[in-house]
Amino acid sequence: MQITVDLDLCESHGSCVFAAPGIFSFDDDDYLLYEPAPDDGLRGAAEKAAASCPVRAITVAAAP
Amino acid sequence: MSAAGHPREVVIVGASLAGLRAAATLRAEGFGGHLTLVGAEQYTPYDRPPLSKKFLTAADPAETRLPVPDDLRARWLLGRAAVRLDPYSRIVTLADGTRLPYDGLLIATGAAARSGAVPGEPGPGQGVFTLRDRDDAVALRAALAAGRRLLVVGAGFLGGEIAAAGRALGLDVTLVEAGAVPLERAVGAEAGAFVGMLHREAGIDLRTGTTVTAFRTGPDGALTGARLADGRTVAADVAVLALGAVPATGWLAGSGIEATGGVPCDNRLRALFPDGTAVPGVVAAGDAARVPQPLAGGDAPPPGHWSGAVEQGTAAARTLLLGEAAPVFEEVPSFWSDFHGVRLRSVGLPGLADTVKVHECDRDARRLEVSYHLGGRLVGALTIGRTSRLAAYRRVLAEPTP
Ligand SMILES: Cc1cc2nc3c(=O)[nH]c(=O)nc-3n(C[C@H](O)[C@H](O)[C@H](O)COP(=O)(O)OP(=O)(O)OC[C@H]3O[C@@H](n4cnc5c(N)ncnc54)[C@H](O)[C@@H]3O)c2cc1C
Numbered sequence: 001m002q003i004t005v006d007l008d009l010c011e012s013h014g015s016c017v018f019a020a021p022g023i024f025s026f027d028d029d030d031y032l033l034y035e036p037a038p039d040d041g042l043r044g045a046a047e048k049a050a051a052s053c054p055v056r057a058i059t060v061a062a063a064p
Numbered sequence: 065m066s067a068a069g070h071p072r073e074v075v076i077v078g079a080s081l082a083g084l085r086a087a088a089t090l091r092a093e094g095f096g097g098h099l100t101l102v103g104a105e106q107y108t109p110y111d112r113p114p115l116s117k118k119f120l121t122a123a124d125p126a127e128t129r130l131p132v133p134d135d136l137r138a139r140w141l142l143g144r145a146a147v148r149l150d151p152y153s154r155i156v157t158l159a160d161g162t163r164l165p166y167d168g169l170l171i172a173t174g175a176a177a178r179s180g181a182v183p184g185e186p187g188p189g190q191g192v193f194t195l196r197d198r199d200d201a202v203a204l205r206a207a208l209a210a211g212r213r214l215l216v217v218g219a220g221f222l223g224g225e226i227a228a229a230g231r232a233l234g235l236d237v238t239l240v241e242a243g244a245v246p247l248e249r250a251v252g253a254e255a256g257a258f259v260g261m262l263h264r265e266a267g268i269d270l271r272t273g274t275t276v277t278a279f280r281t282g283p284d285g286a287l288t289g290a291r292l293a294d295g296r297t298v299a300a301d302v303a304v305l306a307l308g309a310v311p312a313t314g315w316l317a318g319s320g321i322e323a324t325g326g327v328p329c330d331n332r333l334r335a336l337f338p339d340g341t342a343v344p345g346v347v348a349a350g351d352a353a354r355v356p357q358p359l360a361g362g363d364a365p366p367p368g369h370w371s372g373a374v375e376q377g378t379a380a381a382r383t384l385l386l387g388e389a390a391p392v393f394e395e396v397p398s399f400w401s402d403f404h405g406v407r408l409r410s411v412g413l414p415g416l417a418d419t420v421k422v423h424e425c426d427r428d429a430r431r432l433e434v435s436y437h438l439g440g441r442l443v444g445a446l447t448i449g450r451t452s453r454l455a456a457y458r459r460v461l462a463e464p465t466p
């Protein structure tokens with residue numbers, strides 16, 4: 001699975017960190033960090049994160 | 065709903081965030097029947113949070129339309145308000161007389177701005193606005209562009225954002241708040257004082273502990289200012305009443321559902337009659353729904369947050385499809401507000417707290433971390449410039465309540 005986040009859109013809402021802590025986290029300055037190629041087992045959490053992002057910055061796709 | 069729990073004819077009243085999420089969930093999870101979305105506004109669903117932020121300040125504001133899935137296969141009845149619900153014959157009636165039978169109904173009519181708090185209140189034509197929908201935002205944007213002095217009544221989140229937008233546009237801004245600090249009931253005195261400090265640093269004239277008792281208009285009827293309860297006057301050519309929102313449930317009068325404070329729901333979002341029995345085939349979601357809040361020990365007014373509308377819309381759709389087999393709805397409320405270039409984020413229900421703990425309060429760096437407790441138990445947290453700290457609180461709040 002492949003995750004992309006449009007960091008120009010991201011407003012550090014943190015919904016993705018709540019929904020999928022195994023993929024998304026913040027550094028100490030509230031910049032979003034994420035695992036771009038997480039395990040397929042996290043697909044449900046990743047989709048929940050994408051759906052909960054208020055600015056629709058997250059795209060979830062199958063691994064290339 | 066049929067015995068198997070599969071509705072054939074679903075009507076969603078309120079074509080906005082919660083309604084659209086529910087519609088998308090119904091289709092994504094296999095609903096093959098007819099789907100009708102009814103909306104009082106003429107617009108397809110759009111996002112409201114930008115309307116008090118970027119939409120007011122950007123030179124060329126982007127559309128805030130919400131994406132509608134291609135495969136929604138819905139009938140849209142827009143610009144048409146529902147005026148009546150008969151839960152026994154299962155019919156929704158629209159203002160133009162159209163009757164819509166349903167076997168599954170979602171109530172997602174949101175909330176409306178509270179107004180009428182000041183006697184003889186002038187309207188938008190005279191320069192006094194409220195802000196809830198796109199038309200309000202377009203009108204306010206134009207008034208701010210032409211205005212010089214803005215008066216915002218109510219220093220809650222919405223009022224604070226509008227005041228900040230006014231400053232960003234270069235207007236003189238007065239912000240009037242009845243409480244001792246902004247947001248005291250919502251987030252406590254400590255965080256409220258911090259927000260008040262940010263407003264004053266931005267050059268807003270924040271007047272706390274007072275209210276507007278009368279507006280003043282000139283010979284042409286246009287706003288010139290207001291009189292405050294403390295006897296002082298404020299000059300203004302634009303005013304916004306930001307006094308909170310009330311559930312838009314007036315159309316349910318006569319249905320047997322007592323919905324003045326939001327449609328009462330059970331923990332699968334099924335609408336309830338006053339005797340506690342479920343209204344057959346009817347669910348509610350979003351700002352119109354009074355959803356049980358375990359953190360509050362059960363009943364609490366709708367907090368009115370974006371994420372609640374999203375999660376409840378999804379959950380209500382599952383209840384329509386699965387009935388009793390649908391998962392119980394459990395949500396940790398979360399909320400954000402952006403103003404003066406800072407990001408305020410909260411989780412849980414800070415307003416419940418009897419004890420507030422300040423973990424970080426750095427005025428220069430504009431950072432704040434506060435947690436909220438009731439009877440020794442965590443009920444919420446709030447940060448400014450420290451979103452990274454919230455996830456840990458969220459995890460604790462998501463643990464089942466004892
Ligand atoms: C200006 C503004 C800024 C906000 N900022 C934030 C923020 O920063 N963070 C945050 O968490 N939340 C914010 N919110 C709150 C958030 O937008 C709401 O929680 C969310 O919109 C609720 O969605 P909803 O679908 O329940 O209701 P709404 O979005 O209110 O939609 C209800 C829809 O139902 C329609 N309707 C009403 N009555 C009828 C009827 N009788 N028949 C047919 N249709 C009807 C209405 O026209 C409306 O389109 C903000 C809200 C506003 C207004």
Ligand code: SF4
Nearest residue numbers: 010011013014016053
């Ligand atoms: S939910 Fe969206 S806006 Fe929020 S941190 Fe994640 S990507 Fe950024």
